[in-house]
Amino acid sequence: MTSILAIAFGSMAYFKPGDPQLHEAFALTERIAALLGPSEQIREFFPILQKILPSSRAEFVDVRKTMVKFYGGLLERFKKEKVTDECFVNEILAKGSLTDLQIISFASLFIGAGSETTASTLEWMIALLANHPEIQTRVYEEIKNNVGLERLPNHEDGNIDIINFSTYISTLY
Ligand code: HEM
Incomplete structure (x- = not known):
């Protein structure tokens, strides 16, 4: 919000x-x-x-x-x-x-x-990452390698694999 x-x-x-x-x-x-x-x-x-x-x-x-x-x-x-x-x-x-x-x-x-839509999606994402630490590690590595840890991602980073996070998750269910 x-x-x-x-x-x-x-x-x-x-x-x-x-x-x-x-x-x-x-x-x-x-x-x-x-x-x-x-x-x-x-x-x-x-x-x-x-x-x-x-x-x-x-x-x-x-x-x-x-x-x-x-x-x-x-x-x-x-x-x-x-x-x-x-x-x-x-x-x-x-x-x-x-x-x-x-x-x-x-x-x-x-x-x-x-507001609520984005907030609840992020809450679910955090809950899923916490329950699947192996995916959390892959996501972290991708952010580190493609964006770095010094800044937030932005729309120009849209072509990196992280966009496929939902695909990783959907393979688990
Ligand atoms: C994860 C986040 C989001 C989800 C899950 C989501 C979901 C949806 C869904 C399902 C609809 C269709 C509702 C319907 O037709 O009955 C919708 C419409 C809409 N959403 Fe989102 N939304 C999200 C984020 C956002 C954001 C960030 C904005 C604006 C900044 C936004 C603005 C709108 C608007 C304006 C409509 C109405 C479009 C129209 O009149 O046809 N949404 N959203």
Whole structure:
């Protein structure tokens, strides 16, 4: 969550653990995820259910209001503080083709979509590596040989074998 907030809003959103704004972002994401969960998806697959099951419209409207207030607040602060970092919001503002509401909606969408998904994937990866030390050693060797231990990997390292980590894992199950 902290990483993706910073990708969107730059250094203005380098929140520390325990920061109330960070927890507001967590709570909002969890609320949206709960609202868009299986019951909402079943309703979309079987529209007849929309007539039978109670409507969540009021909750959707309220979540949207909270989302616009929270991310709108961040955007307003971003503009006021004239943040100059290379980040999503600056790139979008420079192009000047989206309204504030569109920027807010995009930021909220990809912060929501990109935080819990990535966090749980990484948690699983760490759990699997801890349970398969022989693979952990291969991954470590690959990072050491192709990236080195002095920097983090980046997109230019995409052609190394590490990309096949999921293939190693899938051979075990
Ligand atoms: C391991 C990490 C991720 C997983 C497992 C994942 C999984 C998914 C899945 C399954 C969908 C399709 C949902 C559906 O159509 O019902 C989806 C859509 C989407 N994801 Fe991810 N995602 C991940 C990371 C990210 C990240 C990092 C971002 C943004 C920075 C992101 C942004 C989106 C967006 C915007 C959509 C909606 C696309 C659309 O409207 O068609 N996701 N993701």
